[in-house]
Amino acid sequence: MFLIEAFVYIGTIAFAISGSLIAIKNNLDIFGVILLGMTTSLAGGVIRDLMIGNIPPTNLVYPQYFLVSLLASLATILFYDKINKFEHGITFSDAIGLGVFTAVGANAAISLDYSQPFLIVAMGLVTGIGGGVLRDVFVREIPFVFRKEIYGIASIAGSIALISTYELLSPTISLYICLTVTLTIRMLAVKWKWNVPIVHKKSTIKKRTVNF
Amino acid sequence: MFLIEAFVYIGTIAFAISGSLIAIKNNLDIFGVILLGMTTSLAGGVIRDLMIGNIPPTNLVYPQYFLVSLLASLATILFYDKINKFEHGITFSDAIGLGVFTAVGANAAISLDYSQPFLIVAMGLVTGIGGGVLRDVFVREIPFVFRKEIYGIASIAGSIALISTYELLSPTISLYICLTVTLTIRMLAVKWKWNVPIVHKKSTIKKRTVNF
Amino acid sequence: MFLIEAFVYIGTIAFAISGSLIAIKNNLDIFGVILLGMTTSLAGGVIRDLMIGNIPPTNLVYPQYFLVSLLASLATILFYDKINKFEHGITFSDAIGLGVFTAVGANAAISLDYSQPFLIVAMGLVTGIGGGVLRDVFVREIPFVFRKEIYGIASIAGSIALISTYELLSPTISLYICLTVTLTIRMLAVKWKWNVPIVHKKSTIKKRTVNF
Known part of the structure; x- marks a missing residue:
């Protein structure tokens, strides 16, 4: 599990940076930047833990995730201009975060002996997108997840891959498969500008052509 | 309980349609439409279950509510123009949803041996309005519940009716009484355009005259 | 504990008034004013109780906090113009509320045998700011907490003071120390217009000079 733990920190850092960047763009003060970074990186796991009865939530018991988030926020404050330029790097880290958090969330549900597939997928999704929401x-x-690109769908596909392989292969391998599936779908969606179509109000479905 | 279970599906469908319609109006993509429909129809019950310790939440364990919500969202996407015209039908279904979810929520609190009336009313209200919030x-x-018409009040009145009759009559009958009271008050409020007055900022209370 | 219980009511009243004033300014109806006052005064404690497994949440079991909140909202509706003028009084009451809720929240975590300092600080913060968020x-x-003045920081400082003195002195005394520290920092920040600096988008940090 060592490698997946390392990925958790990458995901935490990526989510904290994304929250901090958005906070700075909204003129929040430094405390607000740190708090929004922390919310983005920790809240998904907290909501998941509430839903599966893992009390108190892991992210509030062990301060290391908060400390990593804090450092990422401080780095974002100090090196805002530089970090803001690495748009591709941030998107890629965020995709790793989505994949890791999905894998960890789905796995947390399985570890607590919840075997209903719908619940497992939901816990992967909540962990992956909760902080960003x-x-x-x-x-x-x-x-974001309501309106842009293949994001939630990548998480759902990852969880389904995890469930499908959990018994067949080892749990650790299925975690990596989940991460790989989510990350791959997400990055292909970004690269090829895949979007879920929006519903045209005259009942015709068309591809979204403009960003908003 | 068969009939009330059928009503739960009607409420789920109505809430999923209301969420999906609003999602389409906000130009969300198809995934966003389904996710917002699901949030509207399932979140109230999830929040209630968190509050009364029913873990994991029923709506996340049994996929049938999600599947019904998914089908309702897909139908809304396919037949947007037609469904959007049935404004009265949607308002009526939504009122059934409010009544059923209130009854089910208040009953869930009683079933777990929580007898404090305030908690029971709160659980009915949270279940009824949580998804819409x-x-x-x-x-x-x-x-919506903060600003328009008799909505939350209908739920509270229904729960009070349920508590008042739960011991005297049978639990099942009191569920129907709760549904009937909530639905009746809500529909009368819609029909007669009852609104809770707003507070005029010079301390005089006047009826709201414009919609916003 | 008598005095701290009295302070809890002061905090509840202050938070209910702040929620009600904002509701009235947003043209919510009377039901919305009461509901927003209730949300502001009760939600922080509810979220904290969910996180530490105190189910059902205290604020939903015992109606006295709701009743005090209801009375405060009704008074705000009736005497809006007068109450709205007491800006300093409201700011001061709100600071008492922040201090008391922080103390009570941190103490609730300790009382349930959670000794991790990070969790205790987080529970003080969630209880203090959750309703306002x-x-x-x-x-x-x-x-507010994301963007204005020393607010969250006052809560964190109070919790740290509580943790530092809990073993050395008596729990009751450390509650008052927490309240005093939070209240003092908060009021000094208001009086001297202390703000956390915002991040300038060219990586320089400057003091906020305008309110927004």
Whole structure:
């Protein structure tokens, strides 16, 4: 599990940076930048733990995730211009975060002996997107996952891959498969600008052509 | 309990349609439409279950509610123009949803041996309005229940009716009484355009005259 | 504990008034004013109780906190113009609320045998700011704690003071120390217009000079 633990830190850092960047763009103060970074990186896991009865939530018991998030926020504050330029790097880290958090969330549900596939997929999704949803709500944006590209779908596909391989292969291998599937779908969606179509209000479905 | 279970599906469908319609109006993509429909129909019950310790939440363990919500969202996407015209039908279904979810939520608290009336009313209200509150937050609107017509009050009245009759009559009958009271008050409020007065900022209370 | 219990009511009243004032300014109806006052005064404690497994949440079991909140909201509706003028009084009450809720929240975590300092600080913070965050989200504002003055920091400092003195002195005394530290820092920040600096987008950090 060593490698997946390392990935968790990468995901935490990526999510903290994404929250901090958005906080800075919204003129939040330094405390707000740190708090939004922390919310983005820790809240998904907290909500998942509430839902599966893992009390108190892991992310609030062990301070290392918060400390990593804090350092990532401080780095974002100090090196804002440089970090803001690495758009591709951030998107890639965020995709790793989505994949890792999905894998860890789905695995947490299985570890607590919840075997219902729907619950497992939901816990992967909640862990992967929960922090980002709160981040967007707090800065008054429609949450990203509702409106842009293949994001939630990548998480769901990853969890399904994890469930399908958990018994056949070892749990650790299925975690990596989940991470790989989520990350691959997410990055292909970014690269090829895949989007889920929006619903045209005259009942015809068309590809989204403009970003908003 | 067969009939009330059927009503639960009607409520789930109505709430999923209301979430999906609002999602389409906000130009969310198809995934976002399904996710917002699901949030609207399932989140109230999830929040209630967290509050009364029913872990993991029923709506995340049994996929049938999600599947019904998914089908309702897909139908809304396919037949948007037709469904959008049935405004009265949707309002009526939504009122059934509010009544059923209130009854089920209040009953869930009683079933877990929580006898404090305030908690029972709160659980009915949270179950009835929780999904709609999240729906509105995610599309950046002030939640409906805070600003329009007799909505939360109908739920509270229904729960009080349920508590008053639970011991006297049978639990099943009191569930129907709760549904009937909530539905009746809600539909009368819609029909007669009852609104809770707003507070005029010079301390005089006047009826709201414009919609916003 | 008598005095701290009295302070809890002061905090509840202050938070209910702050929620009600903001509701009235947003033209919510009377039901919305009461509901937003209730959310502001009760939600922080509810979220904390969910996180530490104190189920069902105290604020939903015992109706006295709701009743005090209800009375405060009704008084705000009746005497809006007068109450709205006491800006300093409200700020001071709110600071008492922040201090008391922080103390009570941190203490609740300790009482349930959670000794991890990070969790205790987090529970103080969640209890102190949770209601205000939801209040602001529901009226579509970026939550106050993310953007203005020394607010969250006062809560964190108070919890650290509580943890530092809990073993040395008596728990009751450390509660008062927490309240005093939080209240003092908060009021000094208001009086001297201390703000956490915001991050300038060219990587230089400057003091905020304008309010927004």
